[in-house]
Amino acid sequence: MSEEILINVTPRETRVALVENGMLQEVYVERARKRGYVGNIYKGRISRVMPGMQAAFVEIGLDRTAFLHVNDIVRLPQDGDPIENGNAPIPPIFDLVREGQEIIVQVVKDPIGSKGARLTTHLSIPSRYLVLLPYARTLGVSVRIEDETERGRLKEALTQLAGERTQGFIVRTNAEGVPCEPLAADMAFLDRLWASIVDAIRGSQVGDRIYEELPLSLKAIRDFLKPHVEKVRIDSRETLERAVRFCDEFIPEFRERLEHYPGERPIFDLYGVEDEIQRALRKESPLKSGGYLIIDQTEAMTTIDVNTGGFVGHRNLEETVYKTNLEAAQAIARQLRLRNLGGIIILDFIDMNDEEHKRQVLRMLEKSLGRDHAKSTVYDMSPLGLVEMTRKRTTESLERQLCEPCAACGGRGRVKSAETVSYEIFREITRAVRQFETRSVLVLASPTVVQRVVDEESAALAELEAFIGKPIRFQPEEQYSPEQYDVVVL
Numbered sequence: 001m002s003e004e005i006l007i008n009v010t011p012r013e014t015r016v017a018l019v020e021n022g023m024l025q026e027v028y029v030e031r032a033r034k035r036g037y038v039g040n041i042y043k044g045r046i047s048r049v050m051p052g053m054q055a056a057f058v059e060i061g062l063d064r065t066a067f068l069h070v071n072d073i074v075r076l077p078q079d080g081d082p083i084e085n086g087n088a089p090i091p092p093i094f095d096l097v098r099e100g101q102e103i104i105v106q107v108v109k110d111p112i113g114s115k116g117a118r119l120t121t122h123l124s125i126p127s128r129y130l131v132l133l134p135y136a137r138t139l140g141v142s143v144r145i146e147d148e149t150e151r152g153r154l155k156e157a158l159t160q161l162a163g164e165r166t167q168g169f170i171v172r173t174n175a176e177g178v179p180c181e182p183l184a185a186d187m188a189f190l191d192r193l194w195a196s197i198v199d200a201i202r203g204s205q206v207g208d209r210i211y212e213e214l215p216l217s218l219k220a221i222r223d224f225l226k227p228h229v230e231k232v233r234i235d236s237r238e239t240l241e242r243a244v245r246f247c248d249e250f251i252p253e254f255r256e257r258l259e260h261y262p263g264e265r266p267i268f269d270l271y272g273v274e275d276e277i278q279r280a281l282r283k284e285s286p287l288k289s290g291g292y293l294i295i296d297q298t299e300a301m302t303t304i305d306v307n308t309g310g311f312v313g314h315r316n317l318e319e320t321v322y323k324t325n326l327e328a329a330q331a332i333a334r335q336l337r338l339r340n341l342g343g344i345i346i347l348d349f350i351d352m353n354d355e356e357h358k359r360q361v362l363r364m365l366e367k368s369l370g371r372d373h374a375k376s377t378v379y380d381m382s383p384l385g386l387v388e389m390t391r392k393r394t395t396e397s398l399e400r401q402l403c404e405p406c407a408a409c410g411g412r413g414r415v416k417s418a419e420t421v422s423y424e425i426f427r428e429i430t431r432a433v434r435q436f437e438t439r440s441v442l443v444l445a446s447p448t449v450v451q452r453v454v455d456e457e458s459a460a461l462a463e464l465e466a467f468i469g470k471p472i473r474f475q476p477e478e479q480y481s482p483e484q485y486d487v488v489v490l
Contacts, residue, residue: 002020002021002022002230003018003019003020003021003228003229003230004018004019004229004230004231004232004233005017005018005019005220005221005224005225005229005231005232005233006019006233006261006267006268006271006273007217007220007232007233007234007235007236007239007243008235008266008267008268009217009234009235009236009238009239011032012031012032012033013029013030013031013032014029014030014031014215014216014217014239015027015028015029015030015268016028016216016217016220016224017268017271017273018224019271019273020371022271023334024271024272024273024276024277024338025334025337025338025371026337026338026340026373027273027276027277027280027338027398028216028220029216029398029401029402030215030216035215036110036213036395037062037107037110037111037117038107038108038109038110038213038394038395039106039107039126039211039212039213040106040107040209040211040212040213041104041105041106041123041197041209041210041211042060042061042104042105042106042107042207042208042209042210043060043102043103043104043201043204043205043206043207043208043210044058044059044060044061044066044102044103044104044105044119044206044207045058045059045100045101045102045103045206046058046068046097046098046099046100046101046103047059047065047099048065048099049093049094049097049098049099050093051092051093051094053069054069054070054090054092054093055067055068055069055070055093056068056093056097057116058103058105058119059206059207060105060107060117060119060207061206061207061208061209062111062116062117063111064111064115064116064117065116066105066107066111066116066117066118066119067115067116067117067118067119068097068103068105068118068119068120068121069118070090070091070092070093070096071090072108072118072119072120072121072122073093073096073097073120073121074121074122074135075091075096102206103121104121104123104201104210105119105120105121106119106120106121106122106123106124107119108120108394109393109394109395110394110395110396112393112395112396112400113299113400121135122135122136123135124170125190125193125194125197125211126172126222127186127189127190127193127222127250128172128174128182128186128222128250128251129171129172129174129175129178129182129183129186130158130169130170130171130172130175130183130186130187130190131169131170131172132167132168132169132190132193132194133167133168133169133170134167134168134194135167136167136168137166137167137168138168138169138170139155139158139159139162139168139169140155140168140169140170140171141154141155141158141170141171142170142171142172142173142175144173145171145173145175145176147176150176150177154171154175154176155171157180157183158171158183160180161180161183161184161187162187167194169187169190171183174223174226177227182251186250189250197210197211217234217239217242217243218242218243218246221243221246221247221251221258222246222250223373224373225251225254225257229257230257231257231259232257232258232259233259233260233261233267234258234259234260234261235260235261235262235263235266235267237260240258240259240260243258244258276338277398277402280335280338280339280398280399281398281399281402281403283295283296285331285335286309287309287324287327287328287331288327289309289323289324289327290308290309291306291307291308291309291324291327291328292307292309293305293306293307293328293331293332293335294307295335295339295341297339297341297397297399297400300344301343301344301345301346302341302343302344302345302346303345303346303347303348304332304335304345304346304347304348305348306324306325306328306347306348306349306350307350308320308321308324308350318352318353318354318357321350321351321352321357322352322354322357322360322361324350325349325350325352325357325361326360326361326364328349329349329361329362329364329365329368330364330368332347332365332368333365333368333369333372334368336369336372336376336391337372337373337374338398339397339398339399340393340395340396340397340398340401341391341393341397342374342390342391342392342393342394342397343390343391343393344388344390345388345389345390345391346386346387346388347365347386347387347388347389348385348386349361349381349385349386349387350385351384351385352385358381361381362378362380362381362387365378365387365389366378372391374391374392374393374394375391375392376389376390376391376392377389377390407481408481408482408483409483415481415482415483416482416483418448418449418451418452418482419452419456421445421446421449421482421483421485422449422452422453422457424485425443425445425449425453425485425487426460426461426464428485428487429441429443429464429468429472429487430464430467430468432487432489433468433470433489436489438470438489438490439470439490440470440471440472440473440489440490441468441470441471441472441473441487441488441489441490442473442475442487442488442490443472443473443474443475443485443486443487443488444475444477444480444485444486444488445474445475445476445477445480445484445485445486446476446477446478446480446481446482446484446485447476447477447478448482449482449485450474450475450476451476453474454474
């Protein structure tokens, strides 16, 4: 499988696309005015402790206070050595923090919707091959490295390198097949970085950002540049130079895979990425067979409905449904990555009677999710053909990053019909005439509503004029939305 990383840089925005076999799989967006906070470390102050929720709200200098749960608080005994949370009962939140207390925290989830950022005091500092856990003693290997021999080799190397350190380390997926020398270099780098963070903590004030995660362009190279990635194409010479310096310091073996894209045609247009992004903002996603997915994202969860559409198959209904569901399972995995959908996800596959078909569809879904960078959990299919799953969410979905609620419908996805608005206007006129002294009534509304009142509701309008004993005049306003109107008494 060929894979490329495309990095598009403009003065106010950076975008990264992961392309596999010529098809867009993931896209990440970072804007200068709204950079993500995940990975950043801050000095905060506890603003409120909520014993009933076993949580606290923390001021870290963002627009909204952030959320810190008791499970995310490191507990240190008198000697300063960390206690692993799984080895001791969790005490009440007010035994760990108090209002007004200063605290060092790290953002693990960006503010999403109306919710503030999610915090932890279990700090973690990533590098290319390792993650430093300064307040833990864990020495572990990523579960995504499945080969037991390789896991054993890495665990042994990590144990030798860590020596007498009291800090913990996790071996990242990128370290698979990597010799000990790069791991040792990464560990030394993390030691230096943590020492600088400790110095910054000593001189910091509440609201200060002590450590900032890498910008998107370098973060993508650190996390996604692996042996099977053929090229990293960057359309900005300045960003390319920074990327080259980064590679020279941390992953010199991949230096030659970086290249500048000088073409006049935008790099995302060349690979069809722009069109894919536009399609990812639609509710309907077509399948090659003629079926389609309907994807609805709400505050609580995301639902995905599978439909056969124009696909009628060649043998029988059960076979048609099975093939559609198999194709849908692969497409769903791709759409989750592409749209960055997370949290609770409900998949409504077409009903199948054959138990083996159900198992095969679930296997296909799990296999297709295997290349996803975000952790996901898939549960068994219910009797109604529904599959519940979760996918880790740390940032807003693509739709919520690029779009905002519709001004006309308020984010409902629907607007009231012209007929409904007409009857609302009639009721408002009746209320206004009873409340105020008036000689006549003027109504300002959208042209579609005015046209309906004049053409189809003329009899009702005449009856209303006779009832209130006042003339009513309608005036179309082009700038009014379909639901907007004003009733003016004259």
